[in-house]
Amino acid sequence: MINFTGRFKAIFLITMALSLGLTASATFALIETDQLSRPELSARYRQLIDEYRCPKCQNQNLAGSDSPISADLRREIRRMLEEGDSNEAISDYLVARYGDFILYRPRLQQGTYLLWWGPALLLITGLLVAGLFIKRQVTRAGESDLSGKQAPGDALSVKEQQKLDQLLNASPASEPSETTPPPGDKPSL
Amino acid sequence: MFRLTQIKLFIPLLIFIVLASMLYWGLGRDPNAMPSVLVDKPVPLFNLPSLDIPLESAVDEPEPLVNQSVFKGQVTLLNVWATWCPSCRIEHPFLLELAERGVPIIGLDYKDENAKARLWLEEYGNPYQLVIVDQQGKLGLDLGVFGAPETYLIDSEGLIRHKHVGVVDERVWQSDFLALYNSFGGATVSVKGGEVRP
Known part of the structure; x- marks a missing residue:
């Protein structure tokens, strides 16, 4: 074969x-x-x-x-x-x-400037947007590390971490009703 | 009021609308429409034989040479045609009609054979005051011809005023040519029904 x-x-x-x-x-x-x-x-x-x-x-x-x-x-x-x-x-x-x-x-003449410089312009704009985005993410992560404040969609707050630990440490034999899932949490998770 | 994050959600929709409208606009455009760079420029210099119709002597003698001065003195249509061009056959009856209405038409037989061209004109009728023979396609090249038929409106000073690529019919004549033809002082054109347009 x-x-x-x-x-x-x-x-x-x-x-x-x-x-x-x-x-x-x-x-x-x-x-x-x-x-x-x-x-x-x-x-x-x-x-x-x-x-x-x-x-x-x-x-x-x-x-x-x-x-x-x-x-x-x-x-x-x-x-x-x-x-x-x-x-x-x-x-x-x-x-x-x-x-x-x-x-x-x-x-390269009037009317073709956009054609020639457009891609470079788009690249620069893209880099700027990406740069701003990354910068914001980094400062946000730094803030949440220092103050422990909750940043939306970001690292867990102290309170959330405790809740997570509690859920993870719960024995598998225990009934689901004992551990109340936090609101908005999907049961399948 | 919307918050900034909510407004941001609409950015993809906006981009879509802009793109879609540009594409829609592009759909309606004719990709073959190429504005001639020669508009408002003089007819290129040339010195070419003209077709002798009908052939008077039995022998195919060298034909009289003509040059760009044939376009001086009257508003003329220059029609680029050839016997190998199927669309020219479609266009031909309308050219005959234009000639009948009194529009002077000069033909440019583009990369063709004289014998075939003569036969064509004898068989289908001759709308041309004069047929310039451009066997090598040199004048065609200078005119920026890229396919027959093409029709140029040339004013009495010998300046090219309009170029149409493709078949000229009643609709094209009315919409693209007639107003220009009249504005440059073209010879009186009789309209269907016997009226005479000043």
């Missing part, structure tokens, strides 16, 4: 690896038809087509899209790269035609 599952596992893994390899090479082939003259241009090209969005198919980048418009835009990007244009120039070119929509990495 163990042998069988082992073998099965091996076959499964090999199949998975093979199919992954196949899909990877297929994707690779799609991009690799677009050869650029220098390897550094190819690297920039890969990075750029990852960061631009296909205008037609809204949830794909240029690298992953088969649509004709993406092919056109990829061709334009290759042309501009070969002509020595900077990444900014390529960005400007695309934004001038398709708008900010095309950028998967939005520019």
Whole structure:
């Protein structure tokens, strides 16, 4: 049985690896038809087509899209790269035609501040709230330790502790009616 | 009066209401609606052949070149179409009707074959004053075209004033185009029933 599952596992893994390899090479082939003259241009090209969005198919980048418009835009990007244009120039070119929509990495500008700084703002707010919460818990615990005052939902007061001890020490043979449970206590406990 | 702890209990409800209303608002939005960045900008420069219809000589001769100046002097619709585009077939009868009402329409045959385009216009009728041939899709790219059909309203100065992605029909024309068309001084449009709108 163990042998069988082992073998099965091996076959499964090999199949998975093979199919992954196949899909990877297929994707690779799609991009690799677009050869650029220098390897550094190819690297920039890969990075750029990852960061631009296909205008037609809204949830794909240029690298992953088969649509004709993406092919056109990829061709334009290759042309501009070969002509020595900077990444900014390529960005400007695309934004001038398709708008900010095309950028998967939005520019830092009025209207995108919230997008860029929102997560940090939320994190800071979260940390502040958590900090305040912890601080309050700690001071509350300290207060109840020192004064013995009852803090709601917190450590037991002296009186409660005595009651608890009494309940725990009661012999199991004794009848339930002898120990009166405190009001609000569930009988099942 | 509510105590602070009681008010705190309503925070999740508040968050829910805000989220739900945002999502509801999002439901009604068209995710394909992309405002063109070219609105109020001039038609991009181009120098492209125009389609010779009907083909006068037996040989497919090089066709006369046209440029952005074809949009000067009158309020025009620029309609991006192609024979490979099924929605263009749906849109076509309405374009014919608009042309009949007196709206000047210039076609941009986008990434298409001339022979097929000619056949299409001969078969279904020609609403275009002129058809610009953009086989490489270069002008389409400069216009930010991402799929046919697209229709642009271009004023007499050659500035793009409105862009519509998708089929233009009577409803779209009435709601999105007509007022703008009139405000930029478009040629007189006759309305159904023979009335003439100033």
